[in-house]
Amino acid sequence: MIKRMFFPLIAITFILSAVSHYMHWGAEIEFAFAGLAILFAAGLLGKATESVAHYAGQRIGGFLNATFGNAAELIIAIFLIKEGLFEIVKASLTGAIIGNLLLVLGASALAGGLKYKEQNFNVHLAGQNATLMLLGVIALFVPAIFVKTEHISTENTMTISIIVAAFLIFAYLGWLFYSMFTHKDMLEDHMDTQADHGEKPAWSRRTSIIFLLIATVMVAFISEWLVHTLDTFSARFGLSDLFVGAFVVAIVGNAAEHSAAILLAMKNKMGAAVEIAVGSSLQIALFVAPVLVFISLLFGQQMDLIFTTIEIAAIGVAALIAISISRDGSTTWFEGKLLLIVYAMLGVCFFFV
Amino acid sequence: MIKRMFFPLIAITFILSAVSHYMHWGAEIEFAFAGLAILFAAGLLGKATESVAHYAGQRIGGFLNATFGNAAELIIAIFLIKEGLFEIVKASLTGAIIGNLLLVLGASALAGGLKYKEQNFNVHLAGQNATLMLLGVIALFVPAIFVKTEHISTENTMTISIIVAAFLIFAYLGWLFYSMFTHKDMLEDHMDTQADHGEKPAWSRRTSIIFLLIATVMVAFISEWLVHTLDTFSARFGLSDLFVGAFVVAIVGNAAEHSAAILLAMKNKMGAAVEIAVGSSLQIALFVAPVLVFISLLFGQQMDLIFTTIEIAAIGVAALIAISISRDGSTTWFEGKLLLIVYAMLGVCFFFV
């Protein structure tokens, strides 16, 4: 029954949300419809990710989910850069990184951990993820400490940012080549693929990827509409731009990926959940952020890679605790709880800035 | 012979120390008697901990030892807060955390390592301890860096402290539930409990806990008397309040727990020693410190959780090296030596502030 109604419900809620947004039916109604629509679209996204993971492995499934999701964020960031709103871009990049590392990973580990005592994933992958996260933190920390303690001109700061950005993209492409080709077998989740043998996916390989793409586009549109309604709420509650950018937008804008990761964790596919959460934040730190530096140049703008002290501290702290928890290749409910607590602590601090 | 004289000697030295303290026989004599009394009381404490550990496992034994020990410190801190001496409270909390992580753990690993080539304990527990230590450091670091780099009002600083304190207590209670109930088996020291099979404890379960309680109370009183004599010595040697609070009081005030941990390590019960050392510092960071924030409110005072830069640096450094050494679930004499060296380095730096 629910299964048969799934696709029609996705379509109806999406259309209702679209109409309410473009007809300006008011923030409360738009919010309600968008919330409903994103719930169903997220269901499709999770199902499509799972189906792709069946054919291509959990890592590729999670990777595609993360990539499609970040593509939407990239597009929004480009519009902001065009208007020179660099601080908002950096706040939202910060929010996306810590949101994925703490909220998505934490909620997945907690939800999955309440059902399964311990959830395992590839320990080699966990180690490499940890090193790459560290690289991302170093690439933010090193130029910032040089700029903040030595007398480096704006021009040289930009030059440093461009070179560091090029290095990060070079590292990320190397990582794709390494993890998808030369050392693919070492980083695979053998346990999970075996566990899948019995299940039969609903869709073919091609259909799965198409649905993954469609679901991502839908989710991108709905979250855009959802974020739009936030202005009303944030004005009403007196929230700062920094807090809205780094927390509210990051949570709402990534709601679908979040729920996809949680759904997979509850099916004991922690490998795919980790890939969505950690893989997505790595992609933002090592690929999206540096690419935006180059894109800013295309528009005659100059967005450097120097984040504020509290942004670097937040990303560093998030990376450290996520590394400490995931490095052994397993998670439990308590570890999920700890990640969520650190996220909440950061949220409280950002709220009062 | 020594065994038969054990209880009488405990009683005699305790009474002598008490009389010398209340009759004001002079700092030197009081110091000598208190030193002697704490030696015997510590012996009882160690024996009681070991006996409790036999019945309930090394973790519970160590946990009870740490908890009773910290109860005394909590009481002293409450008196200080009543008088608004927040800086001394924070210095003594800092001293207790780094004293446990570096001095107690270091001395235990060194003493035990001189007898046994390598001493093992549960590797899962070591990993969780590492993550919890990190949480404690993050909870001190994050609010501090926000307060120090952004313009946050005193009122908002207090609000942040209260919320972060609540999160820490929430995390610590979750940890107790997790480690004592849902994942107890995963965190137990299987090796050590097997090694115990042959030994027969001297006391029953109930007697052991009562002795543990009595010994803790005695130790609390004697260390109070001992600390009292320090004023004379510190004035004579020109020591600063910060140094006395963070090092002298922390060493003398925890002398008994220290010796209990060392005795257990020398009996190759490193699991219990780690629980006393690391468990105690976690309890201070995640429970005692945040509880004191709420207690300060009860007295109409406002003690926030913002520690000084050097206090946070000291705790962070202690946590990092303790994590690096204990994470593999084993210690050697050399690792103990390294912990002691870091403790000595911090002591030298605090001495010159």
Add this chain to the structure above:
Amino acid sequence: MIKRMFFPLIAITFILSAVSHYMHWGAEIEFAFAGLAILFAAGLLGKATESVAHYAGQRIGGFLNATFGNAAELIIAIFLIKEGLFEIVKASLTGAIIGNLLLVLGASALAGGLKYKEQNFNVHLAGQNATLMLLGVIALFVPAIFVKTEHISTENTMTISIIVAAFLIFAYLGWLFYSMFTHKDMLEDHMDTQADHGEKPAWSRRTSIIFLLIATVMVAFISEWLVHTLDTFSARFGLSDLFVGAFVVAIVGNAAEHSAAILLAMKNKMGAAVEIAVGSSLQIALFVAPVLVFISLLFGQQMDLIFTTIEIAAIGVAALIAISISRDGSTTWFEGKLLLIVYAMLGVCFFFV
């Protein structure tokens, strides 16, 4: 053919380089001859290290290589201290530490990793190396943060430096005793020594050590001549003293050790390569740097251990990523690439200071 010409070629290129240097044939020609000479001397150094490693194990072989190499740097540093050029000494120590941890280890892992999918070395050793690196970072960080945030007099800063230096030497001597005597077996590379069984070394034990010594002395002279030509080049390209000291001199001055480590890695003797790279940087941080503090006193100078913020940041970052990569006792080409990228990032930042 090449084998028979090996020793004559070493001698000829060495003499040519010496003559061109002392006769002042011009920077370009001196540079070319020195570059050629160091190539052959490095070949001898690598071969000798490998031969010593055959008899005494990879660790001792690597240790002797690192020690002889650092002896040369120690001598140069002493001359600089005599003239009161403390900042240059600290910059070159920084450069040597990060050069070994990032450039040498990175190039070895990359070169070896292109031939072998995964290269392993003793995981216990990797853990101890990580802890010792952390100790080195702590010994630089703690005094610096005390001096920079509290009001500590120059006199007390020197006293702190002397005591911390003594502790570091004490730790390093303990490490030698621990790793060469009490826990030697635990830290050995069992796999590699087995793999060597078939091979027969070209030289006897004694000859190998003598060649190791001769090659080191030759390399020390040639790198001195090579560094001398750099003045011309750095003036021409407008390089800062800091950049030349921390990067150019460190790379050129250690060229031979670098190539020895890379050659060993390409023969799948990653244990010896790690010992040269990590062992050498540990020796500089825990032994050479503190010894220089005491040597400065002999010359009536006062060189403290307080490095600049960016130097400490660079060393801390290098240690963190090297620890993250080597801790599991294995390396791959991608991990080597990441180390080189972090080195390049630091180089770019130092270039613009």
